[in-house]
Amino acid sequence: MSRIVSFPEPFPDEDFRSVLYRYHLRSGNPEFVHTQYELFGRRTYKQKIIPKGLKLMLDKLPLGHTYSAEEILYRYTWYGLCKSFLTFERNEKWFHVILHGSNLRNAKGQPPLVGKKSVLASEIKYCAACVLNDLKTYGEVMVHRQHQIAFLEICPIHLVRLHSECPKCSYKYGNTQTGVLLRTSQCKCGYYLPNEHIELNSVYQQQIDLFNDLVYIRDNQNKFNIDTTIIKFMNQLNTQNFITPKGTILKRELLAYFKSAYSNIEIYKFDELDMKGDYFRTYLFRRDHMVNFIYFYVLLARLLCGSFRSLVETDIEYAINIPFGNGPWACKNSRCLLLDVPRVNRCVRNVNDSSGVYSIKYNCEICNYTIIIRGNKTTCSKRKIIKGVNKTVNAINELNDARHEIAATSEVKFEHKLYINRLRMGNLLNERSYRTRSEIRNQANYLYAWLMHYDKEWLESKIPLKVERKNTKLNFSSIDQDLQQKICEAGRSISSDYHLPIYRGTILGKLSPLDRNRFRKYCCDKLPLAVQEIDKFTETKKQFLIRSIPRYYSKLKLGNASRITISQFKELASISFYKNGDNEVDEHIRKFLEEKGNLI
Known part of the structure; x- marks a missing residue:
């Protein structure tokens, strides 16, 4: 395995995505996808909030480096925050994914890092004052880890509004899809990053206080874990009478108290979490789901104790003396x-x-x-007890008589219910004709199930005969024509700039499970029209490269004065043009560049 020559030293509180991009600028790689492949063995432009495949990257660093996976995760990402709300088992799985990468089979256990349930921002944000200070101190721009919190609108240090895109042209300063980050204090359109100082009010102060709680959790993750956190919450809830003597959490009362205290909850962008939903109430304070509600738990800690730090450091015993002692x-x-x-x-x-x-x-x-x-x-x-054999016998006889009386009464009730249900089923069958039993079951599921259980012989004589599955015949001609039309619609729905080769699986993925399974099972000899139709849309690797020429050209963003050769285009576009291309592909590139006026 070849090692890289050098790797940049991270700046204080620098986001690790920024470190990777600064290495990319020094590496000489034409695009960020090449840097990703060089370090992590993945051909992707996207930057992960928490990196994956760190072991491969560490093995490629220069000899004598002092980096470790733990140092990168704890000092340059928000891994410590998420870890504090994960169970030990789930964290072990996630750490394995971070070290060795992931695929569809071993990616389970990862917490939500983006979206409504995450506290981390999906877009990279910058503070103009921090950018100017970094340029003056380090000579280059970096992404600050502390700015990448979803609800945070201002820089906690400079009180300057954070921005993720240019107000003038809407260009994203840090594009997580392409891996390209901000390099200067200007947007590509020439507009400077807005340096808008914000007057600190109660809303922004609450955001900063909540941010400080998250920083405390992140930096002190080794002092507590999810189990101690739950115990601390239970102690506080018991003290404030949100737990019944039997140990039941009064969730309805707790959430009502929470909502009344945080009536301006939208300032945390917490309104997106549906606290009325069954999922939220069901999994509240469940160990395996704590990481999904980090917002709620941190806000609840502030409500109960003033801060999350006070919650962790306060010692309150959740116990009472055993009522009436242990006997005798x-x-x-x-x-x-x-x-x-x-x-x-x-x-x-x-x-x-x-x-x-x-x-x-x-x-x-x-x-x-x-x-x-x-x-x-x-x-x-x-106590009511029976003494003597005679009394015992008499009691048993009395019990038997009582059972017979109950049985007789129950039998009368059953006969009446049987008569009523037969009458209801007869009326249902007289309303219209049913071809199959499924139609009857869909119309009156409980009535059908009851009669099938208690009066099967009578019901069998009234409803259509049961059709065995093996005797069911499919009309393959009709199925073939129907699949042909659906495949045609699915194929036309795929855009011409689709970024992956179009295979049969690509088309089948847009069909329903029933249609997809029917095609796979009968395509060899029963569905000629469907096979012919799907082959119209599938393509080889060479055809995919020819179709991708305009897409790669749009990424190069060449001006009218820029001219390149066919070889230069292939180098800048993708290594696939060398692996899967040939003279025919080169001829298509030549014709395309001639039409654009960029061919040397």
């Missing part, structure tokens, strides 16, 4: 021979959630009394 307990029956003698070691405990009153119940085998102690109140009642 004494009989309270005044007629008992062992009155007030502690000797009963087994009891049943209970607590009333609404009143919060604890109680225990135990039995005295001497006097056959049941004692219930509820709070400060004690009651005694005689």
Whole structure:
């Protein structure tokens, strides 16, 4: 494995994406995709918020380097923040993906890094004051890690508004899709990065306070984990009466209190999270889903304790003394021979959630009394027991008689229900004719299932015969014509500048699972029209290169005065033109450049 000659030293609090781009500028690679392939072995332009394949990159660094995966993740990314809300098992899987890359089979366990549930911004943001300061101090622009929080609108240091795109031409300063980042204090249109100082008000101050909580979590992730965090929350919720004596969290009351306290919740862009949804309420305070609601937990910590740091550092015991002790307990029956003698070691405990009153119940085998102690109140009642063989036999006979009476009553009720359900099914079948049993089931699922279970013989005589699956015949001629039309529509829906080769799987991916499976199963001998139609849209690697010439040309952004050769175009466009191209592809490139007036 060949090593690179040098790698830039990261600046303080620099986002690792910025470090990679500064290496790209020094590497001499024509496009960022070549740098990605050189360092990570991936042909992609996209920059990941948390890098993947770090081990391969570390193995390619110059001899004697002092980098480690942990140092990169903790000092130059927001990995520490996400890790604090992940279980140990899920973090192990994610760290493996970060080290060795991912594919469809081993990418499970990754937290949401972009989107509504993420605290990290999907677009790269810059502060004009920081950019000018970096140019003066380091001689080049970098991406600051602290600015890449979704809700943060101003720089916490300079109080200058953060920008992700040019106000004049809407050009993105940091394009995560192409990997190209800001290099100067000017946009490509010549417009300077706006240096707009913001007057600090309560909204921005709350944003900065919340940001400081996130920084504390990120930088102190080794001091606590998800289990200790949940315990701290439970302690605070119990102290503020959001947990019942039985241990149930009063989620409805808690969320109502939360919403009333954060009536201006939109300032955190938290309004996108649906707190009324079943998903949110179901998985609240669940270990495996904590990372999905980082916003909520940090805001809740501020509401309960003032800050997340106070939540972690406050020691409150979530425990009470065991009501009525561990025994033994004494009989309270005044007629008992062992009155007030502690000797009963087994009891049943209970607590009333609404009143919060604890109680225990135990039995005295001497006097056959049941004692219930509820709070400060004690009651005694005689246990109903049957003594002697004759009494036992009589009791059994009484129970049998009662069972027969209940059975007779139940049989009368069942006969009545059977009559009613038969009548309902008869009326349903008389309304219209049904060709299959599925139609009847769809029309009256419960009635069909009940009669099939309790009166199958009668129902079988009334409904259509069951058609075995093996006897079902498909009309392949009709299916073939239908698939031909659907494949034609799917193929035409693919844009001419689609960035990948068009294979059969590309077309089939746009069909329904039923149509996709039918084509794969019967395409060899049953569906000639569908096969003929799909082959019209599929292409070879060479055809893909010819189709991609305009797309690569638009990325080069050559002016009228710029002229290049065919070889230069292939070098700037993609290495695939050398691997899969030939004279025919070169001829198409020549004709295209001649039409554009850029051919030397």
